[in-house]
Structures are given as structure tokens and as C-alpha cells.
Amino acid sequence: MSRLRLRDLHKRMLELKLKRIKENMKDEDEEMPEIKPYSKTVHEERERSRSRSLSPGTSAHEKWNRPKVNLGSLEDPDLDEQEKEAKWKQLLPDELEEATVELYERGGYSPTYGDPDDAMPGIEVLNEDDDKAKLISRRESQRKKPEGMSESESEMMAMARKGMDKDEGTFSVEVPIEAQKHLWSDKYRPRKPRYLNRVQTGFEWNKYNQTHYDMDNPPPKVVQGYKFNVFYPDLLDITQTPSFKIFLDPNDNDFATIRFHTGPPYEDIAFKIVNREWDLLHKNGYKCQFQQGVFQLWFMFKKYRYRR
DSSP states (O other): OHHHHHHHHHHHHHHHHHHHHHHHHHHHHHHSOOOOOOOHHHHHHHHHHHHHHHSTTOOHHHHHTOOOOOHHHHTOTTSOHHHHHHHHHHSOHHHHHHHHHHHHHTTTTSOOOOOGGGSOTTOOOOOHHHHHHHHHHHHHHHHHSOOSOOHHHHHHHHHHHTTOOTTEEEEOOBOOOOOOOOTTTTTSOOBOOOBOEEEEEEOOOOHHHHHHOOSSSOOOOEEEEEEEEEEOTTOSOTTSOOEEEEEEOSSOTTEEEEEEEOOTTBOOEEEEEEOOOEEOOGGGTOEEEEETTEEEEEEEEOOOOOOO
């Protein structure tokens, strides 16, 4: 019973709403102004007003069929400047516009080229094609081979020098590698990355050194580890993390080559290092990360304890 009563009430409300909508539409139709049918007199009146607005005292038919302005009479060389100016002032606005357009199309407003021999002494006359070619060449050289150090590279250099102590020194001995060919070398000039590498040196008190040396006469320092800081500020794909590989020296087992690789526009770069086992514990100084355009690889060599 409740559902039936609710359904009847909803039906009555819909009928009432429909009735109100019809009444509102009827009131709006009565308030709308009456639209007069199009008549020929209205069209003629619009044409007359248009012809009066084009030019005072001239009908539209006469204006559209008027002969073109004769530029020869306006550019007569026998006339002085005042007479030419008077003729130009006699033109109607549309005639003046027509004459101006025609004169522009004929090249009346385009300056003529001068003779290079008439130039003042000391003025160099450049060939347009040669000057454009030199400009493009300079742009290419600046784009492919930037000079100096940018602000971002200076910040990277400061990051690499942070925490440097007296037992560390810069390490910049590169190993020559084979010629590299890249698919992107036509668009971007390959270049080697900047770097600031540090080498950790110290005394190694093994059994032999303890026997033959002391603190007053210390043994020679040996390499204890490396800190590589390679800068990639202009890496095209910042999601491509740099990587490294180790290659043993076939002629000497005491040395190896570490090679760093990344994406364009940087070439691979390699360094010769001591071939010893790395200590991969973070608490002992191991670090391998790529942050803010700097790839850092820090490692120390394992220290062996000799027991009796």
C-alpha cells in the first residue's frame, strides 16, 4: 500500500510540473516580438545606406565601376613635388589605397642595392651566403664543443673534492681505448666527461714491513683505494645510470683497467688501477651511486691480517 501511494503521489507531482512548464512556455511566446517578413524595401534601404558610407556623393555602382588610377600622371617627372602632392591629395580614400598597393607591387618602396665600390673606406662588404655559412659554422662549434666549466660542473667538482684529506691525491691517468662509433654521433658531438678522481695511499704494516721498518723509517706508501667522480651534467636520458666494467691487464696481473660507460653525448672513459680485491662493505667506505649528474665509485682494498 505504501508503494502504491508513493507511486500515485509521484505521478501527480509530474503532471503538476508538466503543467507549469507548458504555462511558462506560453508566457514566453506571448512576450516575444513579432518578426516582420523580409521585404524588398528593407533591402533597398540597406543598399542606399551602404553606398552613402562608401564615399559621400558617390553611389556604389559608380564606385565599383570607376576606372583604375593612372600612376603615370602621379609620377610624371615634369611635375614638381608640390604638384605631385596636390594630385595625391585629390584622390579619394579608396583610390589612394589602390594606388598605394599598385605602387608597392611594382617595387616603388623597395630600396635598390648600392655599388660596393661606393662604400666608405674601411667598411667591409660581406657576401650574404658566405656570412650565413660562417654563422652556422660558429653555432655548430659552440653547440658541439662548449668551452670552460659551467656552474653545474663547478658544483659537481666541489662535491667530488668534499672530505679530501692529506693521504689522498688526484688521479687522472687515462687509458687509451679503441675508436668508438655511436649511432647518435651525427646529431650530437661525442665528448669525454669531466672527472675528479682521488687515490688513497698509506702504509701497509705487513710482516715484512714490521721487521724492516718502523715509524721513524716508514715503508713506502701503497695504494689502498680509489674514489672515482665522473661528471655527466648534460646526459640526454637522465634515467640511464652510468656503469663500469673491470678488464684485467693481459701483460701484468698486478694491474687492471676500469671503464665507465653511459649514454649520449658522452664517450666511454677508462683508467688503469691496481688489481686487488675490493672491500664492498659500506662501513669501510664503499660507495656506488649516481646523484645530481655525478657518478661516484669509491672503494678500498681489503686488508689482510697475518697471524703467527
